Amino acid sequence: MNTEIDFYELLEVERTADAGTIKSAYRRMAMKYHPDKTGGCADSEDKFKAVSEAYECLKDPQKRAAYDRFGHAAFKNGGGGGPGGFGAGGAGGFSDLGDIFETIFGQSGFGGGGRQQANRRGADLRYDMEITLEEAFAGKSTQIEIEVSENCEPCDGTGAQPGTKAKACMTCRGSGQVRAQQGFFVVERTCPSCHGAGQVIDSPCRSCRGEGRVDQHKTLEVNIPAGVDEGNRIRLSGKGEAGARGAPPGDLYIFLHIKRHPIFEREGNVLLCRAPVSFTTAALGGTIEVPGLDKQVHKIAIPAGIQSGKQLRQRGAGMPVLNSRGFGDMVIQVDVETPTKLTSRQRELLEAFRETETGDECPASTGFFSKLKDMFSD
Numbered sequence: 001m002n003t004e005i006d007f008y009e010l011l012e013v014e015r016t017a018d019a020g021t022i023k024s025a026y027r028r029m030a031m032k033y034h035p036d037k038t039g040g041c042a043d044s045e046d047k048f049k050a051v052s053e054a055y056e057c058l059k060d061p062q063k064r065a066a067y068d069r070f071g072h073a074a075f076k077n078g079g080g081g082g083p084g085g086f087g088a089g090g091a092g093g094f095s096d097l098g099d100i101f102e103t104i105f106g107q108s109g110f111g112g113g114g115r116q117q118a119n120r121r122g123a124d125l126r127y128d129m130e131i132t133l134e135e136a137f138a139g140k141s142t143q144i145e146i147e148v149s150e151n152c153e154p155c156d157g158t159g160a161q162p163g164t165k166a167k168a169c170m171t172c173r174g175s176g177q178v179r180a181q182q183g184f185f186v187v188e189r190t191c192p193s194c195h196g197a198g199q200v201i202d203s204p205c206r207s208c209r210g211e212g213r214v215d216q217h218k219t220l221e222v223n224i225p226a227g228v229d230e231g232n233r234i235r236l237s238g239k240g241e242a243g244a245r246g247a248p249p250g251d252l253y254i255f256l257h258i259k260r261h262p263i264f265e266r267e268g269n270v271l272l273c274r275a276p277v278s279f280t281t282a283a284l285g286g287t288i289e290v291p292g293l294d295k296q297v298h299k300i301a302i303p304a305g306i307q308s309g310k311q312l313r314q315r316g317a318g319m320p321v322l323n324s325r326g327f328g329d330m331v332i333q334v335d336v337e338t339p340t341k342l343t344s345r346q347r348e349l350l351e352a353f354r355e356t357e358t359g360d361e362c363p364a365s366t367g368f369f370s371k372l373k374d375m376f377s378d
Contacts, residue, residue: 269328
C-alpha cells in the first residue's frame, strides 16, 4: 500500500472538509472497495486499507492537525501514534467500521452469539383439521395424533451420555463463533467444530445420538370453541418441536377448515339457506318449518304474495359469536316452486283461475310486457 498518497485525495474530499463530510466520504469509499463487495480483488483490498488508514487519521482532530502540518512525516519513526499505530492493535478503527457494517451487510455487529443461535427454541408446527359446520356451531373436544421431536429422556435433552457432560469447545472457547481475518476486516463466523453450540460432546447419548431430541408419536387433546370459522387457528403452547439441547419447545398451531354443508352457507355469524316454497303458499301465505343447527325447528311466516329471491330473517338462529354469548341470524331465501305435475282437477282449477285474471294479480309481469309492447309500437 502506498502510504504517501494524500489522505484527502484518497477520500476525495477538500482539505477544508468538516468531520461529517469526511465520515460520509469514508463510508462511500469503504462500501465501494470492501473485499466482500469486490470478490476479494487484491487492488480493491489495498484501496480499502488505504481509505481506512486515511479516515483513521482525519477523523481524529489531533492527528488531522499533525497531518495537515507535517504530512505523512508526522507519523513516521513512531511519531504521535499515527495511522500506523492503529494497525498494531489489529482493529483500532473498528469503532467506526461498525458504523458502516449495517449499511454494507444489512445488520449491525459481527455475527452475534452462536450459542444463542444454536440453542434457539424449537420450530413451530402446523396441523390442518377439518370439522363440520355442526361442530363449528357447538364446539367440540377431540384428539389428534402427531409425530413430533421431544427431549430425549435418558440424557434429559443434553445430548450427552448419562453420567457425562458436554465440555466447552476448544476451537471457539465456548463462544460458538470464530474470527476470520479478511484483509483489514475481522468477521465472526459459526464455529466449524461445535456448529455454534459452544460445546462438544465426547460421549453422545445412545438414544438420541447426541441430538438431545427424539421423534415421538403423541396424542393431544384439542378443545374447539363454539363459533370458530374457516381459517381460525388454535395455538397449543409448547407442543411444537423440542428446542436443541434443552432450549424451549415451539408451539403447535391447528388451522381449522369447515366442510361444505348440504343446506346452510355461512357469512360470518349469519347462516344462509334457500327454502323452496310452493306457489300456493307463496300466493296465499302460510308457514314453513326450517330446522336450525341449534337443533330447534324454526317456524318461518311466509307473507302472502312473496316473490322468489325474497329473504326472511330469523333473529338469533345463526352461528354463535366466538368467545361470546351472542348469536348471529339465520336468513332464509325463498324460492317459489312451480308444480311440474298436475292432476286433472288441479289443472281445471288453474284454468278457471286464469280466466278470472285481470293483470293486477302479477303487476311485474304485466308491466314488463306492456313496456315491450310500447317499445315495439314506437
